[in-house]
Amino acid sequence: MRLRTRHYFTGRASTKRAAATLAKVTLTTATLAVGLVAAVPLAAQSVTPAGDPGLGRLLAEIERLAPSSGGTVGVGAVHIETGRAVWFNEDERFPMASTYKVPIAVQLLSRVDRGEITLADMVELEPGDIHPGSGTISNLFDDPGVALSLRNLLELMLLISDNSATDLTLTAAGGPDAVNARMSELNVDGLSVDRPTSILIGDYSGVETPADGRISMAEFRERAGEVSASEREAAREAFSADLQDTSTPRAMAHLLAMTWAGKALGSKNTEVFKDVMLRVQTGTGRIKGVLPPGTPVGHKTGTIGGTTNDVGYIYLPDGAGHVITVVFVKDSERPVPAREATIAQISRAIYDYFLFNPGTPADPAADRANPRYGVWKLRSDAPAPALNVMTYDPWGDGGMKITVESTNARGGEAKWSYETMFDGEFRPVTGRDGVETAVEVVDRYTNRITSRRDGRVTQVIINVLSEDGNRIDNEYRSTDADGNERVSHAVYERIGR
Numbered sequence: 001m002r003l004r005t006r007h008y009f010t011g012r013a014s015t016k017r018a019a020a021t022l023a024k025v026t027l028t029t030a031t032l033a034v035g036l037v038a039a040v041p042l043a044a045q046s047v048t049p050a051g052d053p054g055l056g057r058l059l060a061e062i063e064r065l066a067p068s069s070g071g072t073v074g075v076g077a078v079h080i081e082t083g084r085a086v087w088f089n090e091d092e093r094f095p096m097a098s099t100y101k102v103p104i105a106v107q108l109l110s111r112v113d114r115g116e117i118t119l120a121d122m123v124e125l126e127p128g129d130i131h132p133g134s135g136t137i138s139n140l141f142d143d144p145g146v147a148l149s150l151r152n153l154l155e156l157m158l159l160i161s162d163n164s165a166t167d168l169t170l171t172a173a174g175g176p177d178a179v180n181a182r183m184s185e186l187n188v189d190g191l192s193v194d195r196p197t198s199i200l201i202g203d204y205s206g207v208e209t210p211a212d213g214r215i216s217m218a219e220f221r222e223r224a225g226e227v228s229a230s231e232r233e234a235a236r237e238a239f240s241a242d243l244q245d246t247s248t249p250r251a252m253a254h255l256l257a258m259t260w261a262g263k264a265l266g267s268k269n270t271e272v273f274k275d276v277m278l279r280v281q282t283g284t285g286r287i288k289g290v291l292p293p294g295t296p297v298g299h300k301t302g303t304i305g306g307t308t309n310d311v312g313y314i315y316l317p318d319g320a321g322h323v324i325t326v327v328f329v330k331d332s333e334r335p336v337p338a339r340e341a342t343i344a345q346i347s348r349a350i351y352d353y354f355l356f357n358p359g360t361p362a363d364p365a366a367d368r369a370n371p372r373y374g375v376w377k378l379r380s381d382a383p384a385p386a387l388n389v390m391t392y393d394p395w396g397d398g399g400m401k402i403t404v405e406s407t408n409a410r411g412g413e414a415k416w417s418y419e420t421m422f423d424g425e426f427r428p429v430t431g432r433d434g435v436e437t438a439v440e441v442v443d444r445y446t447n448r449i450t451s452r453r454d455g456r457v458t459q460v461i462i463n464v465l466s467e468d469g470n471r472i473d474n475e476y477r478s479t480d481a482d483g484n485e486r487v488s489h490a491v492y493e494r495i496g497r
Contacts, residue, residue: 054353057353058350065345069334069338072329073329074090075328076088076252076324078323079354080313081358084354086350087250090248093248094248094329095330096245096246096247096309097303097307098163098301098303099247102252107179108173109272110182110264113269113424117150118150125164129168130164130217153165154276155276158276158277159282161301163197167197186264187254191255192245194244195244198213199213202220204304206232206235207223208223252311253324253326256312256324260322262423263422263423286310287299287310287344287347288347290345290347291348295315296314296315298313306330306331306332306333308329308339310325311328313325316358327342327347373394375495376390376391376472376495377389379492379493382409384409389404390403390405391403396419403415404416416430417429422439423440426452446461446463461474461475461477474491
């Protein structure tokens with residue numbers, strides 16, 4: 001099977017950054033949880049700076065270490081189990097370099113979750129697919145007749161940061177617009193993927209590349225040889241000011257949190273993502289640099305010009321939990337090893353603090369305190385004995401069981417239910433033989449329901465709870481097989497807890 005969808009990548013025009021802003025340094029508590037169909041974030045333990053004064057010392061240490069990079073540093077460190085966080089320049093945009101392969105991987109695996117593609121799909125390589133930059137494909141597979149599976153390409157993209165594999169993976173993921181749409185669905189604000197690596201490297205080098213990013217190695221080298229030193233320097237200055245393919249530390253940390261929690265991907269592909277990240281072979285001198293030998297770290301690195309990055313998860317020993325760690329460095333003229341040393345020292349400070357101060361994990365029972373749990377009756381003007389009652393119950397670890405009992409105007413009764421972790425996994429609908437649906441979080445108020453029967457999105461539900469917690473306003477958007485959209489509304493009033 002040849003999987004080939006051409007996408008023309010038209011990046012946004014370069015945008016000059018505003019004048020340098022004062023570094024923002026904040027110390028906060030992070031809420032890692034995401035919305036349910038009930039549209040309420042999962043509970044996280046509230047920890048204030050006053051309740052954890054040591055976080056201030058960690059922040060001071062990050063401030064002390066940052067100048068050694070020779071550039072601007074951005075940091076996000078979030079202890080997953082307790083939600084405590086330290087942020088440094090958290091809302092400033094940084095070039096992602098190859099860390100942008102993380103959102104590409106999430107979107108690719110989201111398509112796998114939806115059944116649009118599989119990791120076993122084969123992709124044929126053509127000369128225009130072999131691109132400059134890091135990677136094995138450009139070194140070993142430059143002859144015609146090679147095909148790799150999407151699983152191969154995903155692993156090459158993340159494990160060794162192969163750029164040719166990245167551009168093929170980006171195409172299979174649906175292109176930059178699809179990646180950004182998925183980020184928007186996950187409420188990841190402040191991160192965008194705009195170009196394939198061939199155009200990104202071309203823009204950095206002053207090499208003009210085709211709009212679709214397809215250029216052979218030989219042609220790229222030939223064009224690069226025609227770029228003057230002054231043109232190359234101007235291109236690098238423009239690249240440094242370009243907001244394309246950038247992220248804030250907060251946005252990247254949020255994406256990593258959503259993925260870890262199983263809210264960005266189904267359970268199977270969440271584990272695929274974590275497994276590949278743990279086996280990444282690049283950047284041993286960055287987050288891993290001065291951690292105790294053998295410390296598991298699931299991460300992704302990125303380097304271009306004055307930018308050196310590493311983002312991922314540190315696995316703490318002795319049940320102390322896990323720390324999402326994002327360290328970006330930009331606009332540095334110091335050698336890469338010096339920047340890596342800064343990342344390593346900051347990461348070690350983060351590791352030590354949360355190892356020796358693991359805090360008290362949030363009570364798992366807090367996830368069961370969703371204010372939508374209870375019994376709700378449809379407010380309706382339909383003639384008696386019409387009745388529709390909906391019950392929300394806790395199910396699993398953070399999931400929900402939804403039960404619907406109805407009686408129509410003629411007295412006909414029906415009862416059905418389904419359970420979901422809101423992870424996009426298909427599960428049977430009890431009371432409707434042969435019916436299975438997958439429920440996927442779109443944002444904190446919205447969920448998408450897909451039928452296994454034909455893979456079609458059968459309904460999008462927007463669910464808003466009133467301030468007093470006693471009324472739910474539902475909007476249902478459905479599309480039939482002919483593409484006709486129907487929008488309906490319903491109001492449910494609480495009749496029991």
